[in-house]
Amino acid sequence: MQKKYLKSSLVDKLISFFDKGKLSTSVIADCSTDFKYEVLDFEKQIKFQKAFSGYLFFTYTYKNSNWDLHRIIRNKKFKNHVILVYPFECKSVGLLGGLISSSLKRKQAKGVLVNGFIRDVDEIKKSKLNVLCKGFSP
Numbered sequence: 161m162q163k164k165y166l167k168s169s170l171v172d173k174l175i176s177f178f179d180k181g182k183l184s185t186s187v188i189a190d191c192s193t194d195f196k197y198e199v200l201d202f203e204k205q206i207k208f209q210k211a212f213s214g215y216l217f218f219t220y221t222y223k224n225s226n227w228d229l230h231r232i233i234r235n236k237k238f239k240n241h242v243i244l245v246y247p248f249e250c251k252s253v254g255l256l257g258g259l260i261s262s263s264l265k266r267k268q269a270k271g272v273l274v275n276g277f278i279r280d281v282d283e284i285k286k287s288k289l290n291v292l293c294k295g296f297s298p
Contacts, residue, residue, distance in 0.1 A: 172240075202293055203294055203295060206281070206284055206285055207290050208288050209290055212242065213270065214240040214269075215241045216244060219232050219243060219244070219245055220246045221245060222249050223248075229255065230260065234263075238264055240270060241270060242269070243271075243272045244273045245272060245273065246275050247276040253277060253297055254277050254298075255274055256272060256274050256284070256293070257279045257284075258280035258283025258286075261287045270290065271290030272289060272290070274294070275294065277293060277296060278293045278295075
């Protein structure tokens with residue numbers, strides 16, 4: 161079976177539609193009556209926009225280290241992307257800090273969703289990058 165992907169011009173139009181605040185993904189999820197998947201819950205938010213949307217880039221960290229996150233984002237472009245960081249075998253260590261957030265902001269990322277903790281909160285606020293996370297780690 162051949163997979164069909166949305167053309168990028170259509171995806172750009174959808175992202176623009178979401179950015180204008182006409183519809184949110186949470187509204188779409190709420191309308192689903194047979195939603196069987198766990199929704200990520202972000203208790204802490206550093207947002208400079210009411211809502212943000214973009215192409216999703218999934219990455220991960222593991223064994224209490226964010227070194228792979230540094231390595232992965234070094235050579236990629238993130239214009240109009242929302243980055244989802246998922247930890248494996250990580251306790252409550254800070255997975256995202258000032259260096260990564262300023263790098264992602266320079267690469268024009270729209271925001272970061274961290275299914276874990278972040279550190280360097282003041283530096284992240286200075287970078288004005290939208291970040292949703294589980295909590296803060298000193």
